[in-house]
Amino acid sequence: MWLKNRFVQSLGGGRMERFGLDLWSRLQLASLGSRKDPAVMELLWDIRRGKRSLLSAFEQYLIYSVARSQSKMPGAMAEVGVFRGGSAKLICEVKGDKPFHLFDTYEGLPPSSEADRGIHKEHQYTCSLEEIQEYLSGYENLHFHKGIFPDSAADVPEQTYCFAHFDVDLYEGTKGCLEYFYPRMERGGVMISHDYGILAGVEKAFQEFFEDKPEEIIDQPTTQCMIIKL
Numbered sequence: 600m601w602l603k604n605r606f607v608q609s610l611g612g613g614r615m616e617r618f619g620l621d622l623w624s625r626l627q628l629a630s631l632g633s634r635k636d637p638a639v640m641e642l643l644w645d646i647r648r649g650k651r652s653l654l655s656a657f658e659q660y661l662i663y664s665v666a667r668s669q670s671k672m673p674g675a676m677a678e679v680g681v682f683r684g685g686s687a688k689l690i691c692e693v694k695g696d697k698p699f700h701l702f703d704t705y706e707g708l709p710p711s712s713e714a715d716r717g718i719h720k721e722h723q724y725t726c727s728l729e730e731i732q733e734y735l736s737g738y739e740n741l742h743f744h745k746g747i748f749p750d751s752a753a754d755v756p757e758q759t760y761c762f763a764h765f766d767v768d769l770y771e772g773t774k775g776c777l778e779y780f781y782p783r784m785e786r787g788g789v790m791i792s793h794d795y796g797i798l799a800g801v802e803k804a805f806q807e808f809f810e811d812k813p814e815e816i817i818d819q820p821t822t823q824c825m826i827i828k829l
């Protein structure tokens with residue numbers, strides 16, 4: 600655990616993380632390229648070339664593939680942690696005419712707590728709401744919510760969800776995502792989170808929340824985890 604924390608701290612969301620992720624993703628893209636739909640590969644390459652996402656290619660593919668399968672169910676879609684819009688773009692591509700709620704401070708990370716072990720800095724991953732709106736302007740029924748989640752959900756009409764993606768890096772934010780979305784998920788609805796099993800705060804939030812719930816946390820071979828609402 601100590602070694603893992605030191606490793607994650609050394610990456611810390613800076614240039615090292617981006618360089619390592621870029622290299623790792625390009626290898627994954629090469630491996631996916633021989634067996635996946637060329638149109639999907641072009642989408643993944645486009646996101647990589649545009650430096651739009653901090654997810655690896657395998658992680659992006661999982662979001663794309665699960666969101667596509669969920670698009671046939673009732674309920675809206677949501678993402679908390681949009682940053683430069685890479686994972687949001689994947690969801691936009693498959694959501695059809697469903698409402699898609701995009702939550703972010705659009706001013707980077709809020710302060711972290713002790714559970715996060717000092718890995719991230721406040722305002723890290725700052726992005727511009729207007730720039731993301733421009734990037735995703737070709738898609739309909741998008742609803743942008745600026746501010747710290749879950750407070751920023753106060754004006755969102757009550758509805759159910761078939762798919763929710765969390766990528767907030769921190770304990771409090773992840774806990775807020777679970778408390779807000781879990782009761783609103785359709786039966787069979789899927790929640791996916793980035794950074795489970797690599798960021799201590801994210802893992803702690805999931806483990807605490809699901810301690811008394813019937814669902815199992817489905818740990819992925821990527822850094823993600825998935826919940827299927829029973």
Ligand SMILES: C[S@@+](CC[C@H](N)C(=O)[O-])C[C@H]1O[C@@H](n2cnc3c(N)ncnc32)[C@H](O)[C@@H]1O
Nearest residue numbers: 652653680682685686703704707747748767772
């Ligand atoms: C790692 S980035 C998201 C990466 C993105 N999903 C991608 O495709 O690369 C984390 C984002 O979460 C946002 N964030 C973290 N905690 C938040 C909270 N409680 N409310 C709103 N946004 C939050 C930050 O502003 C940042 O843009």
